[in-house]
Amino acid sequence: MQDGIRTLAAMGPRDAASPASDRAASFVAARLRTAGYRVTLVPLGVPAGVSWGVRVPAGTTVDVVADPPGFDPTRPHVVVGAHLDTVPQSPGAEDNASGLMVMAEVARMTRRQPGALPVRFVAFGAEEARGGNGTLYAFGSRHFVASLTGAERSAIRGMVALDRVGVRAAPVPVCHVAGADPSLADAIRAAASPAATRACTNKASDHVSFQKVGIPAARLGSVPYPAYHSARDVPSVVDPAQLSRSGAVLWAWIRSLR
Template sequence: MARSSTRRLALAGASLLVAAGCTTAAVTPALVTPASTAPLTTSTSPAPASTATSSSTSTVPSAVTPSTSTPAPLPSKSARPPRADPFDSANALDGIRELAAIGPRDAASPAYARAADWVGGQLRAAGYDVREQAFDLPAGVSWGVRVAAGRPVNVIADPPGFDPSRPHVVIGAHLDTVPQSPGAEDNASGVATMIELARMVRQQPTALPVRFIAFGAEEARGGNGTRYAFGSRHFVTSVGGSDRRAVRGMVSLDRVGVRAATVPVCTGGRGTTSLAIAIRGAARAAGVATNGCTNRGSDHVSFEAAGIPAVRIGSVPYAGYHSARDVPSVIDPRQLERTGAALWAWLRSLG
């Protein structure tokens, strides 16, 4: 990321596996309207009636003594709830360029480790408590290329004082790529969007806390496309019963930057659609068009299998998919902005 973006995140800390697997459904009206996010306003009492002589036709009876009490001072602007700076697509693009410049990031590679360090640094600078969760990863074949076994990490960022046994939501994005791709869209776009949302949540905390996770080893390692999402599966199985029940919903940001007229909101097709309905309703209220879809190719499937409401945001097909052509120029800043606006509207609607 450019120095200016890094400085900005530092200052902020101080103050959805295969494209063909996605089937798109027709846009339907959202069924959930988010709670209002209008800022609180302060009503002020009228000043006491003046006793000075004037041209007004009203008079003060002689038997009444005018009040001499001083009106209560108005609240200062600093007492108002904090407001997050808007989603910054330029900042997200800087992050996409930074990750793509590292190159292909197979989860067992040194390049992945460098990317995990970078993401952890960004989230720490935004004010989060960050830890790495290591897990065992088998060798296999990723998109036609043999890949080694390894021990990659999930990068987990929690707000200060976070209690995982209390209600919260999870926003995640996979950090790894297939071996032949620098992965600007798949999936630096999701990671950079997640970091930007994390910055906004720290500036303007949500009613439900948000845990942000960069997952390792989402990309398949053989098994005819069935051996994938290793990092998110490990995370879900590592979470105790009470902590798992506390997760009110999980969003996987996966390929969110390619130009499109709508933002895909996909379920895995094996669980509740309540979260997808809520997100689409919040997005509609914010003026963002979405489409419903079914997609089993990302980290949301790990949560859905555990009975947790989950969705994948993103999955628009593009020519550079899983190739060396997946570079930052395939990204459309307007699609990043639509995705950020939709998720921010949903986060603000939580209660």
């Protein structure tokens, strides 16, 4: 996982409308194809705005959607996602190369040992806010949800977002949206054993797009760290043991599904 984090961080800042974001999407797509998935790049437009104090242009980004062979989106399944982009002044090792690489590793493991429910893995474009006092964000996951048919939406049993999962912390944060049903987050914690995790609430990642339309959703990650959204978010801030812990929590939940 660390090699992938180093590769992504070396691309530099990956604003959603930038060539670097396109390179990141190609890199993640290649990993998922190598793992045995049918990968589709779904383009979407993003507006100009101000991201973390820096003006960013309008443009096009993509969602990278990875489906296992024979996947039927109208049949029961779960979605695991992580966002591709960074704020424009950060190489984003923790935010969010860490989530992308844990996702890619768990995707590889899931292809080798499929569980009872299929898993659809998605690298979402344009999660970072582009204005609106932080409200104009999660464009990729909102586009993904909006494109689902009614049958496809009903088939999703749960969605987990991996966002900032590598900063060292003894327990892995498992968050639900404040005011929403915490059953999915509770199920993840139960599968991993509560000692390995801690409960939290969070309303600032791609899981919110799913929860807003009634799909149970949770987020793994969100440990505070000094390099957040800065040029200092480099691979050294990511702890290999925490990556493994986060991956183990997700894997335990996937294996528990019936």
